[in-house]
Amino acid sequence: MSFLDEVPWNGDGLIAAVAQDSSTGKVLTVAWMSREALKETVDSGRAVYWSRSRNKLWRKGEESGNVQKVVEVRLDCDADAVLLKVQQAGGIACHTGRESCFFRKLENGKWVTVDPVLKDPTLIYKK
Amino acid sequence: MSFLDEVPWNGDGLIAAVAQDSSTGKVLTVAWMSREALKETVDSGRAVYWSRSRNKLWRKGEESGNVQKVVEVRLDCDADAVLLKVQQAGGIACHTGRESCFFRKLENGKWVTVDPVLKDPTLIYKK
Numbered sequence: 408m409s410f411l412d413e414v415p416w417n418g419d420g421l422i423a424a425v426a427q428d429s430s431t432g433k434v435l436t437v438a439w440m441s442r443e444a445l446k447e448t449v450d451s452g453r454a455v456y457w458s459r460s461r462n463k464l465w466r467k468g469e470e471s472g473n474v475q476k477v478v479e480v481r482l483d484c485d486a487d488a489v490l491l492k493v494q495q496a497g498g499i500a501c502h503t504g505r506e507s508c509f510f511r512k513l514e515n516g517k518w519v520t521v522d523p524v525l526k527d528p529t530l531i532y533k534k
Numbered sequence: 535m536s537f538l539d540e541v542p543w544n545g546d547g548l549i550a551a552v553a554q555d556s557s558t559g560k561v562l563t564v565a566w567m568s569r570e571a572l573k574e575t576v577d578s579g580r581a582v583y584w585s586r587s588r589n590k591l592w593r594k595g596e597e598s599g600n601v602q603k604v605v606e607v608r609l610d611c612d613a614d615a616v617l618l619k620v621q622q623a624g625g626i627a628c629h630t631g632r633e634s635c636f637f638r639k640l641e642n643g644k645w646v647t648v649d650p651v652l653k654d655p656t657l658i659y660k661k
Contacts, residue, residue, distance in 0.1 A: 410645055423564055425552050432559025437550055437615035449640065482645050483635040484628050488564035490636045501611050509608040509617045513576065518537055518609050 410449075411442050414486055421457055422489055426500065429478040429492040435500035436508045438465075440489065452477050454491055471531045473497040497526075504528045537576075538569050541613055548584055549616055553627065556605040556619040562627035563635045565592075567616065579604050581618055598658045600624040624653075631655045 414422050421439040428435055438456040440448065444464055447455040454475035458465035468474030475493035482489055501508040503524060510522035541549050548566040555562055565583040567575065571591055574582040581602035585592035595601030602620035609616055628635040630651060637649035 410640060410643055413645060423550055425561060427561055434552060434554055434617050437552060437610060480640040481636040482638040483564060484630055490561050503611055508610040511609045513537060513607040516537055518540060
């Protein structure tokens with residue numbers, strides 16, 4: 408029995424995946440994985456997600472170069488989420504050019520952008 | 535316009551919620567929030583989720599006492615996940631009596647339990 412069989416894939420065949428920087432502990436992204444994505448992640452050692460908007464495998468960093476090297480994979484108690492501890496290439500996980508996708512903080516009832524853009528996204532995603 | 539209106543609630547009216555210990559940086563749980571759950575979380579300062587299995591609001595710690603005091607709430611770039619930085623009462627977030635729900639680690643193709651039970655769950659959930 409494969410470790411993949413222990414995941415109760417949801418109705419869409421997916422599981423939630425949290426990526427955390429293994430050095431800083433910062434939560435970088437929350438994305439989704441299909442069975443194939445989790446298998447390729449483990450086999451390749453690089454985070455591969457399932458893009459729900461593009462409806463295909465999303466090899467994180469394939470365009471930006473900001474790959475996530477996977478240090479550790481964990482599964483939660485009810486097996487509906489995985490946690491990846493990763494080394495984030497370029498120090499940028501977000502397509503907006505920020506370290507983390509969680510750059511908005513709730514302050515007095517408003518979402519406020521509190522983290523800086525480290526690199527102009529137009530320079531990350533070259534035509 | 536409320537901060538709640540900026541969340542594109544999924545087909546079930548939910549958003550993924552990651553709870554992270556604000557002191558240790560440890561990822562404790564991944565759960566789900568309804569609009570009502572997120573509102574009550576912000577209003578009360580304690581994590582409230584939506585239990586998909588029980589189909590009702592789940593005030594974290596209501597039975598165990600292991601409440602999560604919310605220090606900070608963040609939203610990700612595509613607004614489909616929130617990150618809560620919390621102070622975890624009792625140091626136990628998982629119903630198995632462990633610090634974190636992510637106590638299984640993938641080792642050589644198997645999920646291996648690597649974190650200890652800190653308190654017998656039968657003592658946490660008294661009849």
